[in-house]
Amino acid sequence: MTLRPIVQLDNPILRRRAIKVTSFGPEFQTLVDDMVETMLDAPGVGLAAPQVNVSQRLIVVRLPDDEESREEYGDQAGVLYAVVNPEIIKASKTRLDGVEACLSIPGWFGSVDRHEAVIITGLDRHGKPLRIKARGWQARVFQHEIDHLDGRLYIDIATDVWKAKDAEDDGEELTEAEEHARRSAD
Numbered sequence: 425m426t427l428r429p430i431v432q433l434d435n436p437i438l439r440r441r442a443i444k445v446t447s448f449g450p451e452f453q454t455l456v457d458d459m460v461e462t463m464l465d466a467p468g469v470g471l472a473a474p475q476v477n478v479s480q481r482l483i484v485v486r487l488p489d490d491e492e493s494r495e496e497y498g499d500q501a502g503v504l505y506a507v508v509n510p511e512i513i514k515a516s517k518t519r520l521d522g523v524e525a526c527l528s529i530p531g532w533f534g535s536v537d538r539h540e541a542v543i544i545t546g547l548d549r550h551g552k553p554l555r556i557k558a559r560g561w562q563a564r565v566f567q568h569e570i571d572h573l574d575g576r577l578y579i580d581i582a583t584d585v586w587k588a589k590d591a592e593d594d595g596e597e598l599t600e601a602e603e604h605a606r607r608s609a610d
């Protein structure tokens with residue numbers, strides 16, 4: 425497995441609609457492995473293929489499984505998903521506001537309204553159909569990643585976007601929501 429560089433906001437690949445995956449051969453398996461390793465190393469809780477400069481419809485998602493995360497996310501903590509050609513087929517009417525960060529836009533936060541729960545269909549890394557029910561933070565991550573596949577970034581839909589305070593410069597600390605978003609960037 426190899427770490428791949430995460431492309432940044434100025435890279436036009438982030439604005440392209442990614443193409444459907446149709447081949448599940450060795451090259452694709454390497455891409456999945458590399459994306460998982462790159463996400464965990466960042467560290468992040470999700471990554472979309474365009475973020476590693478591959479314009480294909482593939483996302484990986486994994487909420488951390490440290491003690492704090494297990495308390496917060498319950499049985500969602502530590503579960504790894506690789507979803508190919510994901511689609512949201514159902515979304516809750518209930519929406520929640522939350523603070524997000526993106527590995528492709530370091531140093532910034534945004535307040536984003538998302539569906540509280542979603543049902544996602546797609547394929548696993550070997551092309552087998554799968555269906556995922558996600559709620560809470562995990563549902564937020566899936567929506568953020570699927571947006572990446574359509575060239576959409578959280579800053580496009582955020583109700584507010586702001587730059588992270590530089591804690592070392594001015595002694596100000598991140599808010600709890602910012603700290604959470606930084607630990608859970610995708």
Ligand code: CO
Nearest residue numbers: 526527528610
């Ligand atoms: Co992102």
